[in-house]
Amino acid sequence: MKGITWYNDRMSHTQLKTKHFIWHHIQKPNEGEIEWVRQSHKIHELVAGELIHPSARAKAERFDHYIYMVLHFPIFNVYERKTYQREVDFIITKKDLITVTYEELPHFEDFFKKCLLDNSCEELFVSKTPAHLLFYIIKEMFNFSLRQLDHIQANINSIEEKIFSGLERAVVEDLSVARRDIIDFRRALKPQHITLESLQAHGVALFGRDVEPYLSGILGEYAKAWNLLENNKETLDALYDNNTTLLSIKQNxxxxxxxxxxxxxxxxxxxxxxxxxxxxxxxxxxxxxxxxxxxxxxxxxxxxxxxxxxxxxxx
Known part of the structure; x- marks a missing residue:
């Protein structure tokens, strides 16, 4: 495994080389970097144009020799108590994986640096194709989303204790903040289901049946995050209804x-x-x-x- 950072007057990006493929990672791309991607990997002009700026929706599209995919991952800001969407674009060919980020995405960058600097990066070594590595990247991001959901679970537990301690009025704002977190997470995660299903179909067509278990595994990792999110939503909705009922009874x-x-x-x-x-x-x-x-x-x-x-x- 070898890590190289390329620099010239128009572009800079970091790449990881293995025996089987190369992983290119670009942060906050400029026109020079996108032009390099277009020329070196024969990317369609429409895709190159979309790589300049973040996209509004998740999607997975197959072209002749590559797959272009956009995913949004929820990132919780502890200080603002708000969840934001962070985009990662993927271009998957048979010999290269290109990832593009537009804003700070610490966990993704940490995973890349781990594979760049750590010779024991198992995820990279066991990957025989870019599709295999894609599985480990997305799995890592969904695991991070599960940990991000822990703060929602902690808020729900705190809200439940307050409600049944007679502090119905005091938790109204907490309920609103927690429900906003749920909405923001759902806005980021829900469109990914169709996108990942499309990725599975496109990936099998491009790489063959050998990668199908890995692409199905991505859907499984998504299901874990989505089911936990839905469980939190149902619990919070029940607490909201219960709190509203208690407030109504007291007002009556x-x-x-x-x-x-x-x-x-x-x-x-x-x-x-x-x-x-x-x-x-x-x-x-x-x-x-x-x-x-x-x-x-x-x-x-x-x-x-x-x-x-x-x-x-x-x-």
């Missing part, structure tokens, strides 16, 4: 108390207002202990209402 209890208070105070206010009417004669006002009579009547009315409410199980 508050509204019920306000309704009862209004129901109690209205007849009392009416009674006091009637006593305050400016009439020639008043059966209570002017009597001895009239104040205490009024207080007693109000107390009796409130007591009767409370007894009725309790019998109706309203309070």
């Amino acid at each position: 209890e508050v509204m019920k108390m306000f309704t009862i208070m209004a129901f109690v105070t209205f007849p009392l206010s009416l009674f006091v207002s009637i006593l305050g009417l400016d009439t020639a004669r008043n059966p209570i006002l002017g009597r001895t202990h009239d104040f205490w009579i009024i207080v007693g009547v109000i107390f009796a009315l409130v007591s009767v209402m409370i007894i009725i409410f309790k019998r109706k199980n309203w309070i």
Whole structure:
């Protein structure tokens, strides 16, 4: 295995040479690098044009002697508490694997450096074709996605504890952040299923049946990440519904108390207002202990209402 970095006035990229093939890796490509790819590997102009800038969607397309594939991997930013998509473009020929990244993708770069510097890089040594190496690269990225999902699982566990500790209002924001993470992960992962199925068909056509187990294995690695993501989504949706129900119950209890208070105070206010009417004669006002009579009547009315409410199980 040998690693070489090429530099000239228009391009620079790193490549790994093995007995069977070469892995070229380009970071933040410029026009000179893309032109080198186009000329040295006879890449179609449309593909070369797409390599200049990131693509909006995942895809896998087969041309005469190569496969062009775009994948997006979710990367969680701890400081912003947000998940971003990072793109990797692949050009797979029978003798070369070309990877292109446009933004920082630390785990992918670390894997490349591991194979570049570590003579014990088993994934590279056991790869007989670029398709075999592609399996190990994507497997490594999906394993990284599984570890990225750990922070969502930790957030869900924390949210669950808070909900059942009576902190329903406090977790509303946490639920929103966790659901945004799920949405961002799904946006990155879901389109990959069709793309990887296309890769399997194209790969078998280009490399033969020997690579089919590896390409099927890529779908298996995808399924692990997707199933864990779906499990987290279902759990979070259940917690969200449960939290909404608990909040609704508490709000209904508050509204019920306000309704009862209004129901109690209205007849009392009416009674006091009637006593305050400016009439020639008043059966209570002017009597001895009239104040205490009024207080007693109000107390009796409130007591009767409370007894009725309790019998109706309203309070």
